[in-house]
Amino acid sequence: MLQTPLLRDASPAKARAEIRAGRWQSHTSGIAERHVQGNVVILPEASAGDFLRYCQRNPKPCPLLAVSEPGEWALPALGTDIDVRIDVPRYRVWRHGELVAEPTAVAELWRDDLVTFVLGCSFSFEQALRDEGIALRHVDEGRNVAMFRTNIATVPAGPFRGPMVVSMRPLRARAAIRAIQITSRFAAVHGAPVHLGDPALIGIDDLSRPDYGDAVDVRADELPVFWACGVTPQAAIAQARPEFCITHAPGAMLITDLLNHQLASF
Amino acid sequence: MLQTPLLRDASPAKARAEIRAGRWQSHTSGIAERHVQGNVVILPEASAGDFLRYCQRNPKPCPLLAVSEPGEWALPALGTDIDVRIDVPRYRVWRHGELVAEPTAVAELWRDDLVTFVLGCSFSFEQALRDEGIALRHVDEGRNVAMFRTNIATVPAGPFRGPMVVSMRPLRARAAIRAIQITSRFAAVHGAPVHLGDPALIGIDDLSRPDYGDAVDVRADELPVFWACGVTPQAAIAQARPEFCITHAPGAMLITDLLNHQLASF
Numbered sequence: 001m002l003q004t005p006l007l008r009d010a011s012p013a014k015a016r017a018e019i020r021a022g023r024w025q026s027h028t029s030g031i032a033e034r035h036v037q038g039n040v041v042i043l044p045e046a047s048a049g050d051f052l053r054y055c056q057r058n059p060k061p062c063p064l065l066a067v068s069e070p071g072e073w074a075l076p077a078l079g080t081d082i083d084v085r086i087d088v089p090r091y092r093v094w095r096h097g098e099l100v101a102e103p104t105a106v107a108e109l110w111r112d113d114l115v116t117f118v119l120g121c122s123f124s125f126e127q128a129l130r131d132e133g134i135a136l137r138h139v140d141e142g143r144n145v146a147m148f149r150t151n152i153a154t155v156p157a158g159p160f161r162g163p164m165v166v167s168m169r170p171l172r173a174r175a176a177i178r179a180i181q182i183t184s185r186f187a188a189v190h191g192a193p194v195h196l197g198d199p200a201l202i203g204i205d206d207l208s209r210p211d212y213g214d215a216v217d218v219r220a221d222e223l224p225v226f227w228a229c230g231v232t233p234q235a236a237i238a239q240a241r242p243e244f245c246i247t248h249a250p251g252a253m254l255i256t257d258l259l260n261h262q263l264a265s266f
Numbered sequence: 267m268l269q270t271p272l273l274r275d276a277s278p279a280k281a282r283a284e285i286r287a288g289r290w291q292s293h294t295s296g297i298a299e300r301h302v303q304g305n306v307v308i309l310p311e312a313s314a315g316d317f318l319r320y321c322q323r324n325p326k327p328c329p330l331l332a333v334s335e336p337g338e339w340a341l342p343a344l345g346t347d348i349d350v351r352i353d354v355p356r357y358r359v360w361r362h363g364e365l366v367a368e369p370t371a372v373a374e375l376w377r378d379d380l381v382t383f384v385l386g387c388s389f390s391f392e393q394a395l396r397d398e399g400i401a402l403r404h405v406d407e408g409r410n411v412a413m414f415r416t417n418i419a420t421v422p423a424g425p426f427r428g429p430m431v432v433s434m435r436p437l438r439a440r441a442a443i444r445a446i447q448i449t450s451r452f453a454a455v456h457g458a459p460v461h462l463g464d465p466a467l468i469g470i471d472d473l474s475r476p477d478y479g480d481a482v483d484v485r486a487d488e489l490p491v492f493w494a495c496g497v498t499p500q501a502a503i504a505q506a507r508p509e510f511c512i513t514h515a516p517g518a519m520l521i522t523d524l525l526n527h528q529l530a531s532f
Contacts, residue, residue, distance in 0.1 A: 173461045180446045181458060192447060195439045197463060197489050223463050266532070 007031040015255045016087045025089050025104050027144040027251030033127050036260055037253035038065055038118035039230030040088055042246040045070045048115040050158030057155040061164050061232035063188050068116040079257035084116050090249035097241030106246050119230040120189035121253050122167050124260040128182050134175045137216045144251035147212035147229050151203025159240035166226040170218040176225050188263040195226040212250035273297040278345060281521045282353045291355050291370050293410040293517030299393050302526055303519035304331055304384035305496030306354055308512040311336045314381040316424030323421040327430050327498035329454050334382040345523035350382050356515035363507030372512050385496040386455035387519050388433050390526040394448050400441045403482045410517035413478035413495050417469025425506035432492040436484040442491050454529040461492040478516035
């Protein structure tokens with residue numbers, strides 16, 4: 001398997017080609033790092049209206065970048081040659097809310113009624129943080145970001161409801177303050193943090209045991225800083241139990257042609 | 267003595283008239299609350315150049331709003347009828363770096379070579395915080411804000427040097443994040459916080475014993491949030507030991523005619 005650094009400066013098309021060929025099947029943190037990555041949710045048309053309202057009501061965890069026509073696997077607004085059936089490194093397949101498989105392609109499962117939702121991902125603001133000299137431990141250590149379910153309830157829509165999932169990055173106070181300023185400019189990719197400091201206040205018992213992704217150390221002079229995360233819909237899908245659903249695997253995102261800085265206000 | 271609420275909605279001219287008449291001799295938190303208040307430093311012309319460079323090098327604690335001509339007690343940029351010799355509720359008089367008096371007027375001490383510096387004050391962004399529904403405990407309790415010397419060194423200029431002084435407000439995480447966004451718009455009045463969380467990391471041993479102002483409780487679900495403070499020059503004056511100096515007493519500010527929102531970017 002290729003190591004992340006080899007793909008760091010890759011073009012989105014090159015990165016997708018490696019993924020499509022099955023040579024990269026893992027998390028995409030740090031890959032094609034100037035380009036927007038997206039969380040993916042694919043649902044039958046019968047559930048798509050409810051899910052669209054769920055995103056509208058929960059813009060911090062579910063910032064919509066694109067929605068496909070039913071049955072379409074191309075996403076021309078996000079890249080010229082995207083095929084969402086084969087361009088995600090690893091998928092999760094859900095039936096009636098149960099995770100049943102984690103394949104590297106879903107072309108054989110495709111249906112004419114499937115609608116693809118692509119949601120912004122915090123990886124987009126990581127580049128802006130690193131450009132300011134703010135080190136991110138999970139990137140430096142080549143790990144997936146740590147993600148946690150919280151006790152913050154999302155606003156329901158139809159059957160979709162459940163806890164907000166957050167990603168956590170440990171930062172010293174001054175870097176945390178600067179990170180709040182920077183990520184406030186990126187509303188399309190979760191925006192400002194939803195919490196920082198004591199994890200128990202949002203229902204997280206143990207930072208060393210993330211619900212998704214990899215644990216990283218939080219040092220004595222650091223604060224854990226929590227951003228709303230695009231894995232939130234996966235918790236809602238487990239609650240809503242749609243008859244069929246495909247998502248990306250946490251951290252293994254769709255790489256698009258958009259540039260991260262295109263998403264910044266100001 | 268008048269209670270603060272009676273002056274909350276006062277015009278700046280009315281508030282200054284009460285102060286000038288000696289009927290308000292205390293801190294000005296919450297008085298004429300839509301108007302800019304200023305930290306005051308008055309120095310002989312011989313020290314004024316050094317102090318101006320000190321402010322330029324330390325814009326977070328020392329954001330300059332106005333500098334007078336030598337000997338002038340009017341500040342037309344800040345208000346039509348300001349007389350800086352009598353319009354501050356309580357002054358501090360320093361000789362060779364020693365605090366020697368805390369009078370309510372300094373007209374009798376005036377000299378033709380005195381230059382007045384007015385620095386922005388965090389009270390200006392408190393109104394913006396409260397307009398967003400962010401409660402400030404010291405305001406609600408009618409106290410002066412709590413201020414602390416830190417181990418953060420300012421950048422020296424001539425004889426002026428010393429620790430940054432900060433003001434502290436306890437906030438829950440979500441309010442702290444919003445407060446960082448709001449105060450980032452107010453660079454002329456200290457801007458974003460310089461620290462939040464563990465006070466020991468910036469050399470503060472005991473939050474219940476402020477170096478200036480009044481202590482307020484920090485509850486278990488709150489973070490202490492620290493902003494650079496315009497009392498910082500008073501620590502520098504104690505180091506520089508200019509032969510003569512006048513400042514405001516911590517929290518007892520000059521009330522100007524400017525509106526707080528005029529200082530906001532965006």
